[in-house]
Amino acid sequence: MSVFKTIHAAIQAVLEEALVAGTLTLSSEIPAFVVELPREAAHGDLATNVAMALAKAAGKPPRVIAEIVKQGLEPPPLIASVQIAGPGFINLRLAPSVWQDEIREILRVGTRYGDSDLGKGVKVNVEYVSANPTGPMHAGHVRGAVIGDVLAHLMQKAGYDVTREYYFNDSGAQVDVLARTTYLRYREALGEEIGAIPAGLYPGDYLKEVGAALAERDGATWQGKDESEWIEPVRTFAVAWMMRVIRDDLALIGITHDVFTNERELIENGTLDIAFQILDSKGLIYVGTLPPPKGKEMEDWEPVPLTLFRSSLFGDSTDRPLKKRDGYWAYIMPDIAYHYDKIRRGFGVMINVLGTDHGGYLERMRPVVAAFSDKKAQLTVIFNSIVKIFKNGEPVKLSKRSGNLITLREMVEQVGADAVRFFMLTRDPKSPLDFDFAKVVEQTRDNPVFYVQYAHARCCSVLRHAVELFSAEELTEEALAKVALDSLVSEEEIQLVKGMAQWARTVESAAQAQEPHRIAFYLMELAGLFHTLWNKGNDNAALRFIVADDKPTTLARLALITATRTILRSGFGVMGCTPMDELRSGG
RNA sequence: GCGCCCUUAGCUCAGUUGGAUAGAGCAGCCGCCUUCUAAGCGGCAGGUCAGUGGUUCGAAUCCACUAGGGCGCACCA
Numbered sequence: 001m002s003v004f005k006t007i008h009a010a011i012q013a014v015l016e017e018a019l020v021a022g023t024l025t026l027s028s029e030i031p032a033f034v035v036e037l038p039r040e041a042a043h044g045d046l047a048t049n050v051a052m053a054l055a056k057a058a059g060k061p062p063r064v065i066a067e068i069v070k071q072g073l074e075p076p077p078l079i080a081s082v083q084i085a086g087p088g089f090i091n092l093r094l095a096p097s098v099w100q101d102e103i104r105e106i107l108r109v110g111t112r113y114g115d116s117d118l119g120k121g122v123k124v125n126v127e128y129v130s131a132n133p134t135g136p137m138h139a140g141h142v143r144g145a146v147i148g149d150v151l152a153h154l155m156q157k158a159g160y161d162v163t164r165e166y167y168f169n170d171s172g173a174q175v176d177v178l179a180r181t182t183y184l185r186y187r188e189a190l191g192e193e194i195g196a197i198p199a200g201l202y203p204g205d206y207l208k209e210v211g212a213a214l215a216e217r218d219g220a221t222w223q224g225k226d227e228s229e230w231i232e233p234v235r236t237f238a239v240a241w242m243m244r245v246i247r248d249d250l251a252l253i254g255i256t257h258d259v260f261t262n263e264r265e266l267i268e269n270g271t272l273d274i275a276f277q278i279l280d281s282k283g284l285i286y287v288g289t290l291p292p293p294k295g296k297e298m299e300d301w302e303p304v305p306l307t308l309f310r311s312s313l314f315g316d317s318t319d320r321p322l323k324k325r326d327g328y329w330a331y332i333m334p335d336i337a338y339h340y341d342k343i344r345r346g347f348g349v350m351i352n353v354l355g356t357d358h359g360g361y362l363e364r365m366r367p368v369v370a371a372f373s374d375k376k377a378q379l380t381v382i383f384n385s386i387v388k389i390f391k392n393g394e395p396v397k398l399s400k401r402s403g404n405l406i407t408l409r410e411m412v413e414q415v416g417a418d419a420v421r422f423f424m425l426t427r428d429p430k431s432p433l434d435f436d437f438a439k440v441v442e443q444t445r446d447n448p449v450f451y452v453q454y455a456h457a458r459c460c461s462v463l464r465h466a467v468e469l470f471s472a473e474e475l476t477e478e479a480l481a482k483v484a485l486d487s488l489v490s491e492e493e494i495q496l497v498k499g500m501a502q503w504a505r506t507v508e509s510a511a512q513a514q515e516p517h518r519i520a521f522y523l524m525e526l527a528g529l530f531h532t533l534w535n536k537g538n539d540n541a542a543l544r545f546i547v548a549d550d551k552p553t554t555l556a557r558l559a560l561i562t563a564t565r566t567i568l569r570s571g572f573g574v575m576g577c578t579p580m581d582e583l584r585s586g587g
Numbered sequence: 588g589c590g591c592c593c594u595u596a597g598c599u600c601a602g603u604u605g606g607a608u609a610g611a612g613c614a615g616c617c618g619c620c621u622u623c624u625a626a627g628c629g630g631c632a633g634g635u636c637a638g639u640g641g642u643u644c645g646a647a648u649c650c651a652c653u654a655g656g657g658c659g660c661a662c663c664a
């Protein structure tokens with residue numbers, strides 16, 4: 001258990017005692033309060049706002065409550081002193097052993113340090129990528145893919161039961177275009193002259209191999225036939241092929257989904273009908289006429305009665321048509337059925353990673369989830385903004401129409417999977433992200449990928465050198481966990497340990513907020529603390545990690561280094577990146 | 588017209604769900620290689636947190652309005 005939790009629990013206990021004893025009365029439950037590292041070192045090791053948080057419910061001034069807490073807290077051995085400051089902060093100074101124990105704990109637990117039971121095994125569905133199978137993965141897909149994947153890792157580390165899911169539409173207009181283009185490439189493979197790809201079909205060469213493979217399999221079977229005969233088999237063939245391509249592309253950056261769901265299946269196995277019937281049985285379906293949409297030119301608008309879903313009862317701005325006037329399902333219906341299906345499969349939390357161009361999605365789907373789950377299930381959408389690609393400092397124009405796309409494969413081949421992954425999380429998802437091919441591989445401080453890897457490599461470097469002084473048995477985690485750590489007293493060393501101690505709560509708060517980028521920022525900060533300490537050895541040789549004539553101090557510092565390496569590895573694990581032992585190029 | 592998102596240092600961005608004197612990096616200036624990796628580190632300077640009003644012990648954070656920017660808004664699929 002981390003220091004933060006220990007102290008939090010201790011304060012909680014004090015409050016409960018005070019309630020029983022009657023020295024404290026509350027008009028409500030004990031409100032949430034935080035135990036955190038204060039910004040100012042002068043304020044001690046830990047600070048809590050508990051007194052201020054309780055003030056209202058207790059009907060007493062913060063400093064009075066703080067006094068009660070202070071009395072209750074003194075004098076457990078791990079707390080050196082308690083001070084009340086400012087408007088009612090409680091500042092704690094801890095015994096040095098607290099931080100030393102944190103190191104031992106990290107060494108004992110290994111990269112599982114930071115694991116949490118916050119999620120209590122709740123089933124979480126993270127849906128990401130979900131591109132329709134019309135082409136290979138390109139730059140526009142990568143950010144959402146990485147965000148979703150790291151979020152999935154993160155939620156797992158925080159104790160959720162995570163399913164990674166991919167939803168695609170294998171019917172409809174886009175896929176028909178795929179089929180027609182494939183058919184053209186198929187004729188080309190059979191020796192026909194096809195000329196330029198007509199407007200409205202997919203340019204780019206990537207469907208040549210699909211056409212060729214189709215020709216290989218079926219020969220001239222479809223040549224000269226009417227579209228009504230070949231569209232179905234060609235579509236099926238092309239979709240299967242493209243999904244294989246997509247999976248291979250995603251595997252390049254270490255992404256594999258657990259479940260693939262497609263629209264056609266939902267229709268064919270009757271899920272749409274079931275979903276509709278359930279809404280109907282809840283009295284949420286009626287026939288009515290919607291007002292014309294405002295603010296748009298609606299030349300051909302005419303009021304017509306339609307089958308509607310009372311989504312406005314669940315916060316939607318309007319009710320939604322589920323059937324078109326011709327009686328066929330409206331386009332929203334498969335999405336509705338899909339969310340019903342997720343709820344049916346037991347997911348209490350559904351997270352969807354989408355581009356900001358899907359702005360209306362959440363407003364339409366939240367009512368659906370609320371209706372099917374009786375408002376119990378939670379749907380959140382992480383909207384991620386665009387990635388601007390730069391090469392040599394110049395922006396690269398991307399155009400789907402001309403087929404000028406930067407593919408995922410190209411990105412990985414040029415900068416490596418780890419760099420792509422890490423870099424995608426160096427911004428809040430909502431902010432636009434500049435991806436400069438040159439910068440991502442730059443080995444400088446500007447490049448966060450490098451900066452964090454470098455910290456890990458430095459840890460490894462020290463440990464390699466340590467072998468000259470110690471046996472391998474002396475350097476195992478088990479052995480180092482038992483070493484005396486009293487010599488770790490410098491400001492920089494303590495700061496580093498405090499940084500490490502934040503790992504567990506970073507995992508929890510990032511998971512709770514569903515913000516995987518916090519992991520990347522944490523790692524950059526931890527790397528910074530480590531580099532600071534390292535550099536102290538440049539100023540003062542006595543502060544280097546390996547001091548040949550002082551083995552006890554060296555061992556303590558090696559314990560610190562090993563723990564740091566463990567946290568970095570734990571973080572890289574969540575990021576889905578491989579820590580590098582050495583960065584020096586050319587050996 | 589309506590809805591969602593954004594606006595923080597010259598630039599690019601964080602900000603732990605309402606806490607103490609708002610933080611990094613780059614760019615600028617000043618320092619640091621006889622070194623476990625200087626591919627780095629320390630320091631200085633830089634702010635009306637877009638604006639106004641409100642909520643309260645306390646607001647970059649929550650609410651309302653305003654300004655600017657992005658995205659979305661049919662029975663499309």
